[in-house]
Amino acid sequence: MTFTQVNMFSTPRRLALQVQGLAEKQADTQEEIKGPAKKIAMDENGNWSKAAQGFVRGQGLSTEDIYFKTMKDTEYVYVTKQTIGKKAIDVLPGLKEVLTSLTFPVTMHWNKYDFEYIRPIRWLVALLGDQIVPFKILDVTTDRITYGHRFLGNAVALENADVYEQRLAEQYVIADHFKRQEMITDQIQSIAQENNWQIDKDEDLLAEVNHLVEYPTAFVGDFADKYLQLPDEVLITSMKEHQRYFEVKATNGELLPHFISVRNGNQTKIENVIQGNEKVLVARLEDAEFFYQEDQKLSIDECVEKLKSVAFHEKIGSMYEKMQRVQEIARIIGNYVDLSTEELADLQRAAQIYKFDLVTNMVDEFPELQGIMGEKYALLKGEKSDVAQAIREHYLPIASEGELPLSNIGAVLAIADKLDSVLTFFAAELKPKSSSDPYALRRQTYGIVRILANKQWSFPFKELQEKITRTINQNVDFYGIHLADQAVEVRHFLKGRLRQFLLAQNHRYDIVEAVIDAAQEDIHQLLEAAMTLNKHLNDEDFKSSIEALTRVMNLGQKDHSTNEVDPSLFENETEEKLYQAVQEIEDKFTSQTVEQNYQDLTKLRPLIEDYFDQTMVMAEDETLRNNRLAQLRKITQMAIAVASLNDLVTK
Structure with a gap:
């Protein structure tokens, strides 16, 4: 049914919809419906088959209503079904099913009923103009009587649906x-x-x-x-x-x-x-x-000692053991991102004590102040301001798009703390499911990605993960857990959050997939690749360059050998020119930025086009074929280190 506007009202005691300009009845409809082919609908004697009879019966019609239309040289049965629209007063009692099908995060049941809802249903008002729309939920029947403010208002009978907001306002209820x-x-x-x-x-x-x-x-x-x-x-x-x-x-x-x-x-x-x-x-x-x-009567050391009896998780160990792991993870990351000697010292001190406020009275009473009170108390106890700041910042970001750590040591400590949670929960087989993530591992990993994007730090995750795992597993008794072989699964999980981040930055879907599929484990390189591809999307030669590289990759990915290219097997000048250009790029590839590597690869386009014009890659001679595939494999390996460029849509 047509309408002009829907007004929504809500208060702690009521939920309401007011539909304005509602049509008096549904519009009549006429629908042409296609049935089986004529050869199935009729036998050789012209009698209607069971298929035809069943078809029209399902539409509430008879075989007399059948006509034929031809589609692609085949005749099909058709009928035209006309539906007379129902009056609004006959349709609206279906609101009962709408109301009872609503879902809420938390529900309750009351009295003797098994039915659950957000709150007990005390009264129902359903009006079409001045008519009551009749239906019943549990023991409550629709009426025109609603109730005002619990203490200041009274019951009021609504003469029609239009006066709902006005009558409630008279009873001290602002419904809007x-x-x-x-x-x-x-x-x-x-x-x-x-x-x-x-x-x-x-x-x-x-x-x-x-x-x-x-x-x-x-x-x-x-x-x-x-x-x-x-x-x-x-x-x-x-x-x-x-x-x-x-x-x-x-x-x-x-x-x-x-x-x-x-x-x-x-x-x-x-x-x-x-x-x-x-x-x-x-x-x-x-x-x-x-x-x-x-x-303030407690020392930080006393608080840290108490953390030995505070569980992080029963399958993982104590909060104290988590802090020991995080110290080591933070040291590894801190060295990798080139923190200064002073920053590394402050980072180690922060990692030694960063959870101490969890056992304070204030955080026990006000859990939302964890980290905040850690910073306050650390300063009162004479800790350096950078250490205290890192204690507060290690919780950041608290929400998916929340505030990020500003300091370097706060950022490293935040990454280390979150990474420890991801690694240990995966090791304990407590990974997120499609429908639940009770330990907020998705949010924490998304936070790691956001911090890295903000700091623009190189972060070769596979290399760091392997180093962290070796270190923790060398002293399981001290660190409290053995990091089982979940490396690939954890990296896949991290890339899933990277995909989420890139999509949130409004990168094109094919760019995101090309970046995620890259043969690259450095998060910073992947983020840079997305920015680079997005930057060059509208370049005049983008389409032709990507198509040339895609042609190379489609062949180069078929070569799984380790063959070196033998220039003595070249049969034309284009092979030699491409070989020399690739050699020059290879020599500087690992020391350049993603932007520089992209520029060098796309500059190969005219050489690649000439190469394919004059060279048969899949030659009958196996030696020549393998040599040419090895050449294309080298280009492919460099290209896919930037992004899986053959995932890009260039049409």
């Missing part, structure tokens, strides 16, 4: 979540302007608060100045994560002893609401202050 959000934003902004305050607009918190209320009223609460001695992150977490409060700052960004919250109601007895919220927050801040003071 966009309008509620605008009200909250305006009220907070008004408070901020009146007091010359700065309020950081947290979109996630705003959305959460918006969906907790039906009639929003913003208000200001206060807490004692003494709590400002706590780190800002502790105060903000106490307010935002636990109480859904907006923190208040001065215009210079300094945190102030106030908060803004949003009540589900009006201004009536707002003072009592403010006092209640202040009391709850103060209780949390008292706990936080106590934990903060108690944590």
Whole structure:
């Protein structure tokens, strides 16, 4: 059925759709349907076969409705099926199936029913104009009666569907979540302007608060100045994560002893609401202050020692053992990416202690502060600022597209920590499944790719993986786990996340596949290859160059020998010219950038075209054939080290 617009409404107590301009009935339809061939539909005597009879019966028609049409010199049975559209009032009771088929991340059941839903269904309103659309879910039958605000409103009968939003507003329910959000934003902004305050607009918190209320009223609460001695992150977490409060700052960004919250109601007895919220927050801040003071009595070494009894995973070992592995992984990576002597020393210190805050009281109470409190406490205990920063940054990125580590040692520690998780969970046969990833290995590996892309570090993953595996497996008792032979599977998993990253960067699909299929294990080289190919897509000679190299690769990939090219077997000048050009590229190939190698390979195009014009690669003489294939194999090996260029679409 046709309509002009759908309005969506949601509050903590209701979900609603309002369809405007709905047609009174479905449109009548006429559909031409093809059946079996005439020779199947009729016998030699002109009688209708069972196939023809079954066909028309399935369409609700008879053989009298059959006619024939010719397609590609064959006659086929056709019928024209006309369907009379149903009235809207007859179709809409099907909403029951729509409503009961909705799925939610979390469901519940109530009363004696086995049926599960996001919340118990208390009432149903279904109206077509002023008519009730009749259906029933469990023991609730559709009606025109809806209910207002839980404390301020009353039941109200809707005379027709058009007045839904207006009647609810009269009962202190702002059904449109966009309008509620605008009200909250305006009220907070008004408070901020009146007091010359700065309020950081947290979109996630705003959305959460918006969906907790039906009639929003913003208000200001206060807490004692003494709590400002706590780190800002502790105060903000106490307010935002636990109480859904907006923190208040001065215009210079300094945190102030106030908060803004949003009540589900009006201004009536707002003072009592403010006092209640202040009391709850103060209780949390008292706990936080106590934990903060108690944590400072602990030494970092004591905390690290406690990690021996903290499990990372029962099949993998303790958090302490993870830290020992990460120290070694970080050292290997740090040396490879050419960190300075001072950076390597700071990296080793950070890796020795980077999880110590997990056993502090503050992180136990506020898990979201792990890493953040590690940095705070490390500075209080006299650790270098670079070490403390790396402790915080090793968790980054927290979300797929979240903030990345800024410092080099923070980036290496983050890679090492995430890589250890991937290697050990794969070794313990706890790898992600298609439908689940309980240990967030996809997100962590995607984070590794993003960090490497940001830092532009060379990262030959196969080589590093082999070195890490050898080191860990030499002392299994110390490191807690043997890294089983999952090397190929882990590399495939990493390339899967690289594919995800490149697609997110809007690289063309064939470019992504060409890069992923490259005979190249260095992540940086693969990222550079994608950028290079994308850069040259619109070059005038791109199509002809790729087609020439593809022709070479299609033949060169067939040669699995290790034969060297013998110039004495050349029969024409084009073979010699191509050979000399390839030799020049080979001599500098490993020391050049991807861009330079791409340029050198594409410059071979005229030589390759002349070569194929004058040379029969698949010669009858086996010696000549093998020599020519060896020549093409050399070009192929260089080309595929950049990307699997024959995957590119050049049409």
